Amino acid sequence: MLSLGAALAVFLAATxxxxxxxxxxxxxxxxxxxxxxxxPYHGGMPPEFHAWNRYHVRWYAMALLFLAFDMEMVFMYPxxxxxxxxxxxxxxxxxxxxxxxxxGIVYTWRxxxxxxx
Amino acid sequence: xxxxxxxGSLAESAPVAVFPVVGAGARADxxxxxLRPEVELVDSPRHADVLLVAGEFVPGEVPGLAQVHDQLxxxxxxxxxxxxxxxxxxxxxxxxxxxxxxAAIGSVASGLYRDPSISESPLLPDVDPVDWRGVGPYGHxxxxxxxxxxYGRPMVERAPDRDGLELDQLPVTVGPWIGSLPPGMTIHMKxxxxxxxEAEVLELVAGPYCPDLFTLALSSPQRxxxxxxxxxxxxxxxxxxxxxxxxLPALGLRALRLSQKxxxxxxxxxxxxxxxxxxxxxxxxxxxxxxTLPDSGLDGLGPVSRAHGxxxxxRLDEPAYRELGFTTITHDGGDAAARWRQRLGEIDQSLDLxxxxxxxxxxxxxxxxxxxxxxxxxxxxxSSLLKGRLAVWLTxxxxxxAVTTIWSLDLDPITYLPVETGARQ
Numbered sequence: 001m002l003s004l005g006a007a008l009a010v011f012l013a014a015t016x017x018x019x020x021x022x023x024x025x026x027x028x029x030x031x032x033x034x035x036x037x038x039x040p041y042h043g044g045m046p047p048e049f050h051a052w053n054r055y056h057v058r059w060y061a062m063a064l065l066f067l068a069f070d071m072e073m074v075f076m077y078p079x080x081x082x083x084x085x086x087x088x089x090x091x092x093x094x095x096x097x098x099x100x101x102x103x104g105i106v107y108t109w110r111x112x113x114x115x116x117x
Numbered sequence: 118x119x120x121x122x123x124x125g126s127l128a129e130s131a132p133v134a135v136f137p138v139v140g141a142g143a144r145a146d147x148x149x150x151x152l153r154p155e156v157e158l159v160d161s162p163r164h165a166d167v168l169l170v171a172g173e174f175v176p177g178e179v180p181g182l183a184q185v186h187d188q189l190x191x192x193x194x195x196x197x198x199x200x201x202x203x204x205x206x207x208x209x210x211x212x213x214x215x216x217x218x219x220a221a222i223g224s225v226a227s228g229l230y231r232d233p234s235i236s237e238s239p240l241l242p243d244v245d246p247v248d249w250r251g252v253g254p255y256g257h258x259x260x261x262x263x264x265x266x267x268y269g270r271p272m273v274e275r276a277p278d279r280d281g282l283e284l285d286q287l288p289v290t291v292g293p294w295i296g297s298l299p300p301g302m303t304i305h306m307k308x309x310x311x312x313x314x315e316a317e318v319l320e321l322v323a324g325p326y327c328p329d330l331f332t333l334a335l336s337s338p339q340r341x342x343x344x345x346x347x348x349x350x351x352x353x354x355x356x357x358x359x360x361x362x363x364x365l366p367a368l369g370l371r372a373l374r375l376s377q378k379x380x381x382x383x384x385x386x387x388x389x390x391x392x393x394x395x396x397x398x399x400x401x402x403x404x405x406x407x408x409t410l411p412d413s414g415l416d417g418l419g420p421v422s423r424a425h426g427x428x429x430x431x432r433l434d435e436p437a438y439r440e441l442g443f444t445t446i447t448h449d450g451g452d453a454a455a456r457w458r459q460r461l462g463e464i465d466q467s468l469d470l471x472x473x474x475x476x477x478x479x480x481x482x483x484x485x486x487x488x489x490x491x492x493x494x495x496x497x498x499x500s501s502l503l504k505g506r507l508a509v510w511l512t513x514x515x516x517x518x519a520v521t522t523i524w525s526l527d528l529d530p531i532t533y534l535p536v537e538t539g540a541r542q
Contacts, residue, residue, distance in 0.1 A: 034243035036187040041161055043295035044181035050270040053285035055310035056278055
């Protein structure tokens with residue numbers, strides 16, 4: 001296991017390397033950028049507003065989809081272990097469980113959660 | 118200095134990153150420049166070493182050009198392809214052929230790599246739009262989280278979104294020179310996330326009169342073979358650009374290569390390309406169900422009308438085309454996929470007609486069927502008719518679907534002026 005001293009040395013060396021890279025970069029290209037050079041480019045017209053803005057990412061559809069498949073896996077691993085011993089009853093239980101999850105997937109589909117683009 | 122020189126000579130062996138600013142009459146030439154291994158056309162000036170100013174411009178565009186020029190990271194240089202224009206360095210040489218422009222780009226880039234101090238200076242003053250540094254309790258130009266003007270620009274206002282939530286609405290103007298839109302197109306939008314809540318297509322570029330074979334056919338008959346080859350070539354250049362925007366640049370290069378040396382004997386190569394495009398999955402993944410247009414008001418829009426199932430084609434009234442047994446190809450659906458299929462079908466049809474046309478001539482008075490639709494003396498261009506309705510069609514779309522819709526319409530924002538009155542403004 002790495003000692004505290006070695007970890008600190010790695011951290012300091014990485015920090016130093018970063019500083020050297022910045023210094024070499026500035027030495028190779030010392031030109032400073034002007035205000036029009038710094039603005040985001042979107043076709044030749046200057047931006048009117050600051051780009052920082054809050055919008056709705058619609059996480060709920062994606063979270064629902066994740067939970068549906070995640071829960072399926074969480075239950076399926078232990079189920080696979082006991083499936084042979086328990087027989088048909090465990091198969092029926094699993095089908096019921098998956099049916100409930102499918103309701104969530106169908107809801108996500110209706111909410112256009114599968115349209116990733 | 119030694120290290121810089123060595124890095125410079127390494128950079129010289131790579132293709133030069135060029136950002137093209139395309140004016141009137143240069144779109145196809147610039148698109149075909151992608152075929153040259155010496156240059157790499159990039160989608161943003163941030164990635165470019167050389168700015169290529171191609172075609173003709175009107176003085177009103179010069180402030181936009183200066184903005185693009187200053188967005189190239191130094192060291193930077195400019196090459197002009199075509200006429201001189203006001204506002205940029207008058208010492209920049211004007212050049213004509215593709216070989217000359219490639220040589221000039223290479224020469225400018227080599228000079229910059231060897232000696233970055235020869236980089237062109239910024240054209241715009243180094244000032245923020247408003248004074249903001251140190252203003253307000255947190256030094257961001259105002260008070261409160263959204264009350265400041267960081268970097269001289271105000272924060273956005275809030276408005277209801279499609280879920281009924283009050284969220285920020287970002288007004289942004291995209292274009293006229295950005296890789297994802299046809300050159301010259303400028304859209305002012307209000308965005309929430311990537312949803313376009315409001316759109317306005319700006320009348321920025323008023324291009325000068327650039328006669329082509331189809332505008333010449335308004336006044337004198339032209340050979341059917343020449344016109345059909347020009348039509349196929351036009352659609353292939355469109356295909357090349359549209360494939361690049363939709364993430365298939367290698368197929369796009371194939372289309373551009375074919376457009377460059379097109380003849381009636383190219384039919385086999387063109388059919389192979391069309392088949393590969395159809396098998397690429399782009400129709401199912403990106404085009405199907407996107408940009409479906411309403412049924413009304415599509416008269417005279419060429420492939421856009423015909424992709425709506427209409428037999429709308431001025432060639433049907435021409436004796437020469439009747440002699441060749443010409444019938445219109447149509448598609449149903451009116452979405453982006455139908456418009457792509459329509460143009461692919463028309464490329465094949467044009468090559469077939471060109472191969473059988475012999476010495477036949479057509480048009481010469483009144484109406485002509487151009488690759489974008491019907492044109493008439495003193496009449497509005499098809500792109501102009503489409504542009505008037507585009508804002509309504511884009512509202513409510515996600516940005517990606519908006520780009521797909523725009524490309525599927527094959528707009529040329531630079532030819533908005535009426536055909537005969539397109540004199541320089």
